[in-house]
Amino acid sequence: MAILTEEQAMLRDMAKGWAQEKNPVAAFRRMRDSGAPLGYDPVAWREMAQMGWAGVLIPEDHGGSDFGYLSMGLLLEETGRTLTASPLLASAVAAASTLRLGGSDAQKAKWLPTIAAGETVATLAVDEGPRHAPGQVALRAERAGDGYRLFGAKRFVLEGEGADLLIVSARTAGDPGDLEGITLFLVPGDAAGLTRARLSLADCRGAADVFFDGVALGDDAVLGTPGEGFALLDKALDRARAGLAAEMLGAASQAFEATVDYLKTRVQFGQLIGSFQALQHRAGRMFMELELTRSTVEATLAAIDAGSPDAPLLASLAKAKAGETFNLVSNEMVQMHGGIGMTDAHDAGLYLKRARAAEATFGGQAFHRDRYARLKGY
Amino acid sequence: MTDVAADDLDAFRGEACAWLAENFPASLRGGQDPTRAPGPQVLTPDQTLWKQRMADKGWATPTWPAAYGGGGLSAAQARALQQEMDRTGAYNPMYGMGLMMLGPTLLEVASEAQKARHIPPIVRGEVRWCQGFSEPGAGSDLASLATRAEDRGDHFLVNGQKTWTSGGQYADWCFCLVRTDTARKHAGISFVLFDMKTPGVEVRPMKLISGASPFCETFLTDVVVPKENLVGPLNGGWDIAKRLLQHERTGISGNAKPAAADVPLAELAKRYVGLDAAGRLAEPDLRARIAANDMAAHAFQLTAERVLKETKSGSPSAGSSILKNAGTRMGQERDELRLEILGMAGIGWEGEGFEDGELRAVRTWLAGKATTIYGGSQEVQSNIISKRILGLPESTQG
Numbered sequence A: 001m002a003i004l005t006e007e008q009a010m011l012r013d014m015a016k017g018w019a020q021e022k023n024p025v026a027a028f029r030r031m032r033d034s035g036a037p038l039g040y041d042p043v044a045w046r047e048m049a050q051m052g053w054a055g056v057l058i059p060e061d062h063g064g065s066d067f068g069y070l071s072m073g074l075l076l077e078e079t080g081r082t083l084t085a086s087p088l089l090a091s092a093v094a095a096a097s098t099l100r101l102g103g104s105d106a107q108k109a110k111w112l113p114t115i116a117a118g119e120t121v122a123t124l125a126v127d128e129g130p131r132h133a134p135g136q137v138a139l140r141a142e143r144a145g146d147g148y149r150l151f152g153a154k155r156f157v158l159e160g161e162g163a164d165l166l167i168v169s170a171r172t173a174g175d176p177g178d179l180e181g182i183t184l185f186l187v188p189g190d191a192a193g194l195t196r197a198r199l200s201l202a203d204c205r206g207a208a209d210v211f212f213d214g215v216a217l218g219d220d221a222v223l224g225t226p227g228e229g230f231a232l233l234d235k236a237l238d239r240a241r242a243g244l245a246a247e248m249l250g251a252a253s254q255a256f257e258a259t260v261d262y263l264k265t266r267v268q269f270g271q272l273i274g275s276f277q278a279l280q281h282r283a284g285r286m287f288m289e290l291e292l293t294r295s296t297v298e299a300t301l302a303a304i305d306a307g308s309p310d311a312p313l314l315a316s317l318a319k320a321k322a323g324e325t326f327n328l329v330s331n332e333m334v335q336m337h338g339g340i341g342m343t344d345a346h347d348a349g350l351y352l353k354r355a356r357a358a359e360a361t362f363g364g365q366a367f368h369r370d371r372y373a374r375l376k377g378y
Numbered sequence B: 001m002t003d004v005a006a007d008d009l010d011a012f013r014g015e016a017c018a019w020l021a022e023n024f025p026a027s028l029r030g031g032q033d034p035t036r037a038p039g040p041q042v043l044t045p046d047q048t049l050w051k052q053r054m055a056d057k058g059w060a061t062p063t064w065p066a067a068y069g070g071g072g073l074s075a076a077q078a079r080a081l082q083q084e085m086d087r088t089g090a091y092n093p094m095y096g097m098g099l100m101m102l103g104p105t106l107l108e109v110a111s112e113a114q115k116a117r118h119i120p121p122i123v124r125g126e127v128r129w130c131q132g133f134s135e136p137g138a139g140s141d142l143a144s145l146a147t148r149a150e151d152r153g154d155h156f157l158v159n160g161q162k163t164w165t166s167g168g169q170y171a172d173w174c175f176c177l178v179r180t181d182t183a184r185k186h187a188g189i190s191f192v193l194f195d196m197k198t199p200g201v202e203v204r205p206m207k208l209i210s211g212a213s214p215f216c217e218t219f220l221t222d223v224v225v226p227k228e229n230l231v232g233p234l235n236g237g238w239d240i241a242k243r244l245l246q247h248e249r250t251g252i253s254g255n256a257k258p259a260a261a262d263v264p265l266a267e268l269a270k271r272y273v274g275l276d277a278a279g280r281l282a283e284p285d286l287r288a289r290i291a292a293n294d295m296a297a298h299a300f301q302l303t304a305e306r307v308l309k310e311t312k313s314g315s316p317s318a319g320s321s322i323l324k325n326a327g328t329r330m331g332q333e334r335d336e337l338r339l340e341i342l343g344m345a346g347i348g349w350e351g352e353g354f355e356d357g358e359l360r361a362v363r364t365w366l367a368g369k370a371t372t373i374y375g376g377s378q379e380v381q382s383n384i385i386s387k388r389i390l391g392l393p394e395s396t397q398g
C-alpha cells in the first residue's frame, strides 16, 4: 500500500465508508434491475460530486481540489470494490485530464468547473470499431467556413448516452491508422447532427454508439493543436487506463475477499472447503497476483502525479496486469463458489461480467503487451 | 480389424449414406439445429419429420439394443454413422439427460420391466428427464445427501430438497438419489425414478448469470414413489450414481465440440483483427493463443477418438475424468478467446448495435462457466484422477 498523506487517507476512508455502506453491490444490482437508461444512478453520482470527487483532478481555480491521480485512484478502487457505476472514470478522469492537458484557458474555464461539480458529464469518443485502436480514426472533420463539420461515427463511447460533452478524435489529414492528422474536438452533446444509440452491455454500464452527420463546430472547438491530437489523446488515455486499472484492482480485491470468506464457510466432506490444499494454493496465487497488481497501479498513478516519462510504460503495465488479475479472480470466484456462483442472484457473475468489459475498455492485455514492447524498443 | 469386418463396415457405411440421403430432409442441410435448451422445442414440419424418422430407425441411440427400439449397431458402426451424418450435415434430433445419462445406465443395471418401460420413450425423444442428485448441502460431497425415502410397504415416501435441477420445470420424469439408511453414508443411498407430476413435487426456477433460467430448486414433500421405481438394489444407489456420472462426464466433454453455428476462432479473428501482408493474423500475440487453443482442441479430439477405439464397447471409464477436464478447459478458453477477438462487441448483452453471433458469444461464454462445476467439478475430477487412476494416497486435507 502506498504511503498516503493524511488527506489521502481521509479521502480513502470516506470513499470506503460511502461505497460499502451507501453503495454496496446490492445498489448496483438495483440500478441494473431498474433498467436505468444511463447505466448509473444519478442520485449516487450527485452524492459523489457533492463530496468533491469529480474535481479531484481539476485545478482549484477551476473549482476542483487538484488532489492528483493517486487520490483519484483511491476513489476508483473503493467504488470499484462495490461495482459502483458512475461517470467518475469517463468524465472526472478521462475527459477532465484531456481538457487539463490540452485545453485553452477559455476552454478550461468553460468546462472544468461544471465537470468538477458533476453537472457536466463529459467523455472521450475515441474508438470506431469494437477493438481499441485510437489511431484508427476515419471520422472526418472537414473545413467549412470558419470552422469544421464532422462526419462519421464513434462506437462504444463510455457514458455516451447521457454525456453533455464529447471529446472527439477526428481526422483532419491523412488516412485511418496515421497518427498524424488527428485533431480533438469539443462537441456539446446537444449539437445538431449528433445522434446516439444506446448499447446494452453485459456489465450494464452506460455506453452508446454516437453518429456525427455534419456536426458544425467553430475553431474554438479544437482542443490542442490541429493535426497533433494523437499525442494529447494518448496521454489522456494513459490517465484513463491508470484510473480503470485502479477500479479493476478494487473490484478484484473485493471479489477475492468474498471468495476467501466462502472458503471459510462452505462445508463439504465434513470440512471447510478452504481446508483443501488444491484451493488453498489457488487462493495464495490470487493474493500474490493482487499484490503485484497493486504495485503496478500505485506506481502508475504516482508516475503521472510526478510527471514522470515512465507513465505510458507503467500505464500499459498496470492495465495489462489488472486485466489478467481481475479475469483470474472473477473466474475463480465463480468456480470456487460452485453452483451458487452460477446464479444471477449471487454477485460472482457481476464481477465476471465487469472484468470482461473493463478488459476490453481502453485496450486489453494483448494491446498493452504490444504497446509495452514498443515503448521498450522491441 | 479383419478384412471381413472392414468389408462389413464399408457395406454399413454405404447403407447409412443411402438412408441419410433419402431420409434427412434437404431443407435442414447446412441449416441450424433446433435449440437444445431444456424447454419446449418448437419444430418445423421437416424437423418433426426428421425426428420421427430417426425415432423409427433407432439411430439417435445407435448402440442401444434393437429390442428397446435402439439402433443395435456396434461401436464401429455407430462411429461410421456419425461420420456419415457429419458429412451430410445431419444432426441427432434427440438429446437430454435421458439419452446422455439415464438410458445407458438403465441398460446396464435396470430390471427388464424398467428397461421395457423407460428406454423406448428415450429412444424416441418422447420423455424429458431431469437429475435430482444435488442438494443445498450436498454438491461435491454428493453422498452426504439428506433427502429421505421412508419404506411404506408398497411405496417410498420421499421428503427433502434437491437443487440445481436442470430443466426441472420442463421435465416429465426425474431420476433421483434418496437416503434409505441414515446410519451409513454411501451405503445408505438408493436410486429411484418418479413422475414429476406426482403430488408433492414443486419446482422453483432460478436464473443463471447468462440470463437463462434452465435450472430449479426442487422441493419434495410426501412424494409417493412406487417400489417398482427403485433401480438396482435397496441402498445400492451410489454405485449406480457413479456409473451415471461417468456417462454424464463423457457427454459433457462431447459438448467441447463448438456449436455448428459458431464461426471458428481463426475465421472470426480474420474478420475482426485482419491479416498482415504475409497473410498471418495481424496480432501475433492473439494468433499464438488461437493456435494454442486449436492445438488443444486437436489433441482433445484425437484423445477422444483413441479412448473410443480402445474401450471396445465404447463405454466410459475413469478416463471420463480426463476427457471432462481437458474438454471443458479447452472449451472455456475458446469462449474467452472469442470474446477477446470481439473486443467491445464481446460484451454486448442484447438489443441493437450487436450482431447475433456477438451476443451468442457472450451468453455461451457465461453458460460455459458451469461446465467445470457440474457433472463433478474440475477439482473433484482431479481428485478422482489422482486417487483412483494414479493411486496416490488420501490427502489428510481432503
Ligand SMILES: Cc1cc2nc3c(=O)[nH]c(=O)nc-3n(C[C@H](O)[C@H](O)[C@H](O)COP(=O)(O)OP(=O)(O)OC[C@H]3O[C@@H](n4cnc5c(N)ncnc54)[C@H](O)[C@@H]3O)c2cc1C
Pocket: A266, A268, A269, A273, A276, A278, A279, A335, A336, A337, A338, A339, A340, A342, B130, B131, B132, B133, B134, B135, B136, B138, B139, B140, B141, B163, B164, B165, B166, B167, B215, B370, B373, B374, B375, B376, B377, B378, B379, B380, B383, B398
Ligand atoms: C448449470 C448447472 C446445472 C446443474 N444441473 C444439475 C442437475 O441437473 N442435477 C443435479 O443434481 N445437479 C446439477 N448441478 C449441480 C452440480 O452438480 C453441483 O453444482 C456440483 O456438484 C458442485 O456442487 P456445489 O455447487 O455444491 O459446490 P461445492 O461442492 O460446494 O464446491 C465449491 C467449490 O469447492 C470445490 N471442492 C469441493 N470439494 C473439493 C475437494 N475435495 N477438493 C478440492 N476442491 C473441492 C469445488 O470444486 C468448488 O470449486 C448443476 C450445476 C450447474 C452449475
